Amino acid sequence: MSDGGSEGAPERDGLRTALAGLTTRGRSFLAAGVAAAVCSYLLGQADLLRVGLLLAALPLVCVLVLHRTRYRVAGSRTLVPARVAAATESRVRLRMENVSRLPTGVLMLQDRVPYVLGPRPRFILDRVEAGGRREVSYRVRSDLRGRYPLGPLQLRLSDPFGMCELTRSFSASDTLTVVPRVEPLPAVRQVGEAAGYGEGRQHSPALAGEDDVIPRGYRHGDDLRRVHWRSTARYGELMVRREEQPQKARCTVLLDTREDAHPGSGPDSAFEWAVAGAASTAVHLLERGFSVRLLTDTGSSVPGPDGAGSFAGGTGSADAAGLLLDTLAVVERSEEHGLSAAYDVLRGGNEGLLIAFFGDLDEEQAVVAGRMRQRSGAAVAFVLDGDAWTRGPGGIRFSDGQVPVAERLQLLRKAGWTALPVTPGDTLPALWRAAAERTGAPETVAGGRS
Numbered sequence: 487m488s489d490g491g492s493e494g495a496p497e498r499d500g501l502r503t504a505l506a507g508l509t510t511r512g513r514s515f516l517a518a519g520v521a522a523a524v525c526s527y528l529l530g531q532a533d534l535l536r537v538g539l540l541l542a543a544l545p546l547v548c549v550l551v552l553h554r555t556r557y558r559v560a561g562s563r564t565l566v567p568a569r570v571a572a573a574t575e576s577r578v579r580l581r582m583e584n585v586s587r588l589p590t591g592v593l594m595l596q597d598r599v600p601y602v603l604g605p606r607p608r609f610i611l612d613r614v615e616a617g618g619r620r621e622v623s624y625r626v627r628s629d630l631r632g633r634y635p636l637g638p639l640q641l642r643l644s645d646p647f648g649m650c651e652l653t654r655s656f657s658a659s660d661t662l663t664v665v666p667r668v669e670p671l672p673a674v675r676q677v678g679e680a681a682g683y684g685e686g687r688q689h690s691p692a693l694a695g696e697d698d699v700i701p702r703g704y705r706h707g708d709d710l711r712r713v714h715w716r717s718t719a720r721y722g723e724l725m726v727r728r729e730e731q732p733q734k735a736r737c738t739v740l741l742d743t744r745e746d747a748h749p750g751s752g753p754d755s756a757f758e759w760a761v762a763g764a765a766s767t768a769v770h771l772l773e774r775g776f777s778v779r780l781l782t783d784t785g786s787s788v789p790g791p792d793g794a795g796s797f798a799g800g801t802g803s804a805d806a807a808g809l810l811l812d813t814l815a816v817v818e819r820s821e822e823h824g825l826s827a828a829y830d831v832l833r834g835g836n837e838g839l840l841i842a843f844f845g846d847l848d849e850e851q852a853v854v855a856g857r858m859r860q861r862s863g864a865a866v867a868f869v870l871d872g873d874a875w876t877r878g879p880g881g882i883r884f885s886d887g888q889v890p891v892a893e894r895l896q897l898l899r900k901a902g903w904t905a906l907p908v909t910p911g912d913t914l915p916a917l918w919r920a921a922a923e924r925t926g927a928p929e930t931v932a933g934g935r936s
Contacts, residue, residue: 512545512649558586674922736838747845785827856901
């Protein structure tokens with residue numbers, strides 16, 4: 487559950503704004519009072535003047551009372567939860583409190599929400615007693631990823647006689663984050679993935695020989711048997727040998743966001759499938775202890791919380807997954823026409839496991855994608871078939887310069903990729919298992935070992 491910020495009191499307006507809030511009834515009373523006063527002057531009727539003054543004073547008194555008491559209403563908003571997957575509902579709770587000594591009249595609440603979340607919710611609260619509280623709630627739901635502002639909350643106050651109505655806006659607002667849907671993937675190992683688990687994990691020895699030791703300063707609780715006396719004598723302080731450290735398995739999830747590579751739009755488009763696939767893959771690998779980096783075709787990567795350029799799995803993987811999903815919630819299509827920027831980033835070092843979600847590839851970009859395989863330990867590509875995603879009933883569409891999906895897959899496989907086509911209706915869990923079967927990787931048991 488995420489607690490939204492308190493709305494506090496409404497923003498202040500001047501008395502002129504309060505007078506502008508007179509209803510038709512209030513304006514009629516005021517006009518009748520002024521007319522009665524003018525007639526009493528012309529006709530010399532003192533009693534008519536008293537009636538006119540009463541008629542004119544009533545709406546004005548209501549305006550003054552409402553102007554003074556309207557600041558005594560406090561409100562807050564709570565989102566449960568503040569981060570939801572696409573096509574999942576979130577509940578918004580509104581809480582209003584009358585902090586004045588006088589009861590309120592009829593209140594109407596209206597919360598501003600974007601159109602994609604549904605119609606604006608409206609609630610009627612009938613007379614809130616002094617110190618009283620009221621709580622109402624509504625649900626919001628979006629099929630599209632994104633960050634959506636909620637608020638500010640609008641409050642309409644009215645006096646008991648219906649002479650004046652004031653619409654006030656609170657200052658605070660909250661944000662609902664709609665992230666891609668994450669599908670649980672089967673417990674199978676992709677080629678090259680086995681080095682990231684248990685006994686198969688690689689280790690970097692801290693001591694290759696007596697002359698190659700890299701010591702560190704003694705810390706409270708260190709085993710005295712690890713004291714390195716030669717370094718202690720050299721540095722003049724107690725030094726110990728570094729322990730053997732396991733190398734965390736690394737993975738790069740490459741998301742092709744090129745606009746011309748993903749035809750169509752909407753929640754069921756090829757691009758949204760690719761984004762959801764990247765999210766599911768990243769979360770799956772984080773849970774299995776991988777250090778995951780998210781890379782796009784623009785060459786930009788999502789840095790981890792430590793600025794190292796990747797998110798560490800294992801302990802704290804839930805927080806890392808949340809940060810990655812927040813990034814994928816707002817990822818948009820790029821204006822890039824090629825994958826060269828991503829290739830320049832990948833060729834800088836050994837990336838370990840590489841999982842890519844490609845859109846339409848022409849021959850040139852298929853060659854660039856093939857070269858990416860050279861700098862990774864293993865590579866799996868999910869290639870979205872643009873023709874299948876945009877094909878209407880009985881119709882076929884081929885993009886200009888597009889290589890048929892079979893040829894694209896062949897080019898990638900020759901370069902060493904495990905490449906699979908993606909068509910509408912395909913699910914990532916089934917494709918994930920199929921990729922493992924193509925490489926002959928063993929299925930894991932619940933403990934994560936084969």
